[in-house]
Amino acid sequence: RGYDYYMFSDQDDVWMPDKIEVLLKRMRDQERLYGTDCPLLVYSDLEVTDTGLHTISPSFIESSALRLPAKNTLQQFLLYNCIPGCAMMMNGALRDLADKIPGEAYMHDWWIALTAAAFGRIALEERPLMKYRQHGGNAVGTIRAESDADRLKKYASLGKIGRAYASNRDMKAMRRAQAVKFLSVY
Numbered sequence: 001r002g003y004d005y006y007m008f009s010d011q012d013d014v015w016m017p018d019k020i021e022v023l024l025k026r027m028r029d030q031e032r033l034y035g036t037d038c039p040l041l042v043y044s045d046l047e048v049t050d051t052g053l054h055t056i057s058p059s060f061i062e063s064s065a066l067r068l069p070a071k072n073t074l075q076q077f078l079l080y081n082c083i084p085g086c087a088m089m090m091n092g093a094l095r096d097l098a099d100k101i102p103g104e105a106y107m108h109d110w111w112i113a114l115t116a117a118a119f120g121r122i123a124l125e126e127r128p129l130m131k132y133r134q135h136g137g138n139a140v141g142t143i144r145a146e147s148d149a150d151r152l153k154k155y156a157s158l159g160k161i162g163r164a165y166a167s168n169r170d171m172k173a174m175r176r177a178q179a180v181k182f183l184s185v186y
């Protein structure tokens with residue numbers, strides 16, 4: 001099966017010294033409630049910073065246009081991705097279930113959150129546990145209120161993610177394609 005827990009790391013972000021400890025405690029609390037065989041995802045808020053690590057916003061969740069799901073339902077995650085991969089920890093059960101991420105999954109973190117919402121549980125640690133550095137080279141970065149058309153233009157030059165977004169006429173088509181693939185996989 002591999003390891004008990006998994007995390008993603010972006011090379012340009014700075015973790016708080018206790019990030020792993022805090023997320024691991026939250027994960028183990030969830031495992032006590034739901035068992036280690038339940039696919040579990042825990043994540044934290046992020047402090048948004050500039051390239052020099054000066055605070056832009058103390059809370060990614062509060063400063064972004066993301067509508068954080070109140071109950072982490074599958075329907076909400078089918079519509080939008082609101083958990084940055086760099087902020088999440090997943091257990092082995094979720095990793096095993098989401099192991100093969102298809103090309104129709106536009107972002108690995110979105111696919112993993114979808115899988116957790118459909119088959120497991122998701123828990124938020126409200127305290128920011130990393131400095132999320134924003135600069136011109138971010139693959140995605142913070143998400144501010146913008147139209148779907150503006151978002152498509154922004155992603156058009158961003159490699160695989162950009163090509164995936166740009167290859168769809170609009171966000172609805174992208175969401176639909178991912179949802180159809182999710183249904184066929186699971």
